[in-house]
Amino acid sequence: MPPKQQVMSRTLFDEIILPVYAPAQFIPVKGEGSRVWDQQGKEYIDFAGGIAVNALGHCHPKLVAALQAQSTQLWHTSNGFTNEPALSLASRLVNNTFAERVFFANSGAEANEAAFKLARHYAVKTFSPYKTKIIAFYQGFHGRTLFTVSVGGQAKYSDGFGPKPADIVHVPFNDLNAVKAVIDDHTCAVVLEPIQGEGGLTAATKPFLSGLRQLCDQCNALLIFDEVQCGMGRTGSLFSYMDYNVTPDILTSAKALGGGFPISAMLTTHKIAKVMSAGCHGTTYGGNPLACAVANAAFDIINTPEVLSGVADRSTRFLQQLEKINQQYGVFTTYRGKGLLLGAELAPAYQGQAADFVQLAAEFGVLILNAGHNVLRFAPSLIIGENEIEQGMLRLMQAVSHFVKR
Template identity: 60%
Template sequence: MNWTPSRADFDTYMVPCYAPQQMIPVRGEGSRVWDQQGREFVDFAGGIAVNALGHGHPALQKALKEQADKVWHLSNVYTSEPALRLARWMVEHTFADKAFFCSTGGEANEAAFKLARRYAHDTFGEHKDTIISFRNSFHGRTLFTVSVGGQPKYSQGFGPALGGIKHAEFNQLDSVRELIDERTCAVVVEPLQGEGGVRPATQEFLEGLRQLCDEHEALLIFDEVQCGAGRSGTLYHYMQYDVVPDILTSAKAIGGGFPLAAMLTTDDIARVFTPGTHGSTYGGNPLATAVGLAAMETIAKPETLEGIGERHALIVEHLERLNQRFGLFSDIRGAGLLIGAELNDAWQGRGGDILAAAVEQGLMLLVAGPNVLRFAPSLVITPEEIADGMARLERALEQLTS
C-alpha cells in the first residue's frame, strides 16, 4: 500500500478510545525517537514503562530475528522451547514454582484473580470468594480487572460491576482490617501504585497485609505489571520489602516492547488450574518468550540494576532544580525509574498541557492522572540523555509560563 498515514487518519479509522499526540514516531534507537518529519525526541515515557531497554536493543533484536527463522506460533496445544526456557528462568529468579504466560498485564491479572477464587473454592468452599483491592489502584481493562481496580472512571458505563470485590485505602492497614474476613480469598495490591499517582507502599503496610492474609487464609497478590522487571531497582519490587506474595503478575518491561505478560505462583496454588480451567491463545508465544528471556537476562545483569539508583537520583536532582525555578511540584516520589512529580495547587489539572508542550520541545513524557507527571524511561538511559530531556522539559515549562 503506497500511502503514508497521518495523525488525521487516526480520527478517521481508529476507535476513539485514545487521544494520541499529533506526531507519529517511525523510528527509535536507545532513548531517542524520530517522527515522520525527522524530528528527534528524548523518550522519558518508555511506552508506559514497557521499553525497559530502550528502542532497538541489540540483544532483543537478535533473539527476535533468530526465533523468527524457527517457529512463530503454536498455541498451547503444544509447548515450545522459548516458553520453557523463560518459565525456568522466572522460577529460578523469583519466589515462584510455576509460571503462566499471556500477552498483557490485564490478562495476567485476570488469571491471578481467577486463580485466587478457584484456589479458595477448591480448598475452603464456594463461600470464600471476596477480593480486597485499593482505591486508586489499576489492574487492567477487562470487566473483571476494572471492577477490582479502585478507579470508578474506568468501569462507569459498562453495566453492573462484578460482585465480591471490596476497596480499602492504600497504605492504611486499618481499612483492610475492617474489610477482611472468612469470605476473603485474596488481597491484591500494587507495591508501587502506577496509574494511581506513583505512590509507594510502606514497609509496615505490606508486612501487615502479609500477616492479615495469613491469619484469614487469604492469598496475597502483588501486581507488579508496572513496577516489576527491574523498574524499581530490583528484579521485582517485593524483593525490596522482603515480603513474599502468593501470586505475582508481571508484564510491560518483561517483553522489552514485545507483548508479553506472566503470572507467577507456587506449586500448591497452581495445582487448581487443571487443563481447561484457564488459557490464552497467544500465551507463551515463541516469539514473545524468546524476546522476553533476552530482556529479563539483560535487565537482571548487575550493571543494569545497579545503575537504576544512580539514574533515579539524577532525575530527582533535575526535577528539584526545576521545582526551585518554576515552583510547580508539591511532591516528588517513586522508586527506581518509575518517578512521579505531583503538581501543586497552582498547576492543578495542567498535566496534559505540560505533555503537549514537552512534545513541542522534543520530549516524550507521561502523566498518572491529571496532576502527576510520570517518568518511566529506559533502565539504561544515559546521564547525557537525562540531561538533554530535562533541558527540553525546562523549555516546555518556560513556554507555559511566558
C-alpha cells in the same frame, strides 16, 4: 489504475480507529535507545518508555537479534504444544523469584485476569464456595477487562459497562486499619500494586505490606502483587517485592518483561497452582515463541548487577534535575515513586494540568507521561545514558518555562 496510496496521517487515526485513545498529533516512526523520531524527522528524548515497557530503550541490538533468530525457526504453535523459548523463560522466572509455577499471557490485564481467577478458584476449591471476596485499593489499576477494571479502584474506567463482577471491596491505599475492617473468612485475596502506577505513583509503605501479609495469613487469603508496571528492574530490584522483604502468593508481570514485545506472566507456587487443571483457563497466544525469545534476551540483560544497581544512580540524577527545574519555577510539591518509576506532583497553581504539561513537553522534544491530572510520570529506559537525561531535562525545563510564562 492502481489504488491510491493511503496517507498514514494522524487524521486517518480519527477516521478509522476506535475512539478510545487520544494520541499525540505526531506519529513516531523510528526509535533507537532513548531517542525517537517522528514522520518529519523531529527527535525526541524518551522519558516515557512506552509506559514503562521499553526497559532497554528502543530496538536494543540483543533483543532485535533474538527476534530475528527466532523468526526463522518457529512463530506460533498454540497451547496444544509447549516450546523451548517458553520453557527457558519460565525457568528464568522460577529460578530468580519465589515462584514455582508460571502462566504466560499477552498483556498485564490478561495476567491479572488469570491471577484473580486463580485466587477465587483456589479459595473455592480449598476452603468454601463462599470465599470469593477480593479486597483492592482506591486509585489502583489492574487492566481493562471487565474483571480487572472492576478490581481497579478507579470508577471512571469501569462505570458505564453494565453490571460489574461482584464481591469486590475497595479501601484506601496504605491504610492497614481499613483492610482490617473488611477482611474476613470470606476473603480470597488482597490485590495491590506495590507502587500504584496510573493512580499517581504512590508507593506502599513497608509496615503496610508486612501488615497485609499477616492479615492474609490469618484469614487464609492470598496476597497478590500486580508488578506489571513496577516490576522487572524498574525499582532497582528484579521485582519490587524484593525491596519490601514481603513475598506474595501470586505476582503478575508484563510491560518490561518483553522489552517492547507483548508478553505477560503470572507467577505462583505449587500449592496454589495445583487446583488448576487442563482446560480451566488458557490463552491461544500465551507463551508465543517469538515473545518468549525476546523476553529471554530482555531478562538476561535486566537481571544483572550492572543494570539493577544503575537504576538508583539514574533515579538520583532524575530527581536532582527535577529539583533544579523546581527551584527555578516552583511547579512541583513532592516527588513520588521509586527507582525509574517516578512522579512529580504539580503545585496547587498547576493542579489538573498534567496532560497539558505532557503535550507541551513533546513540543519541546521530550516524551513524558502523566499519572492522573496532577502528577507527571517518568518511566525511561533502565539503561538511559547520562547525556540523554541531561538533554531531556533541559528540554523539559524549556517546556516548563514556556508553560509558566503563558
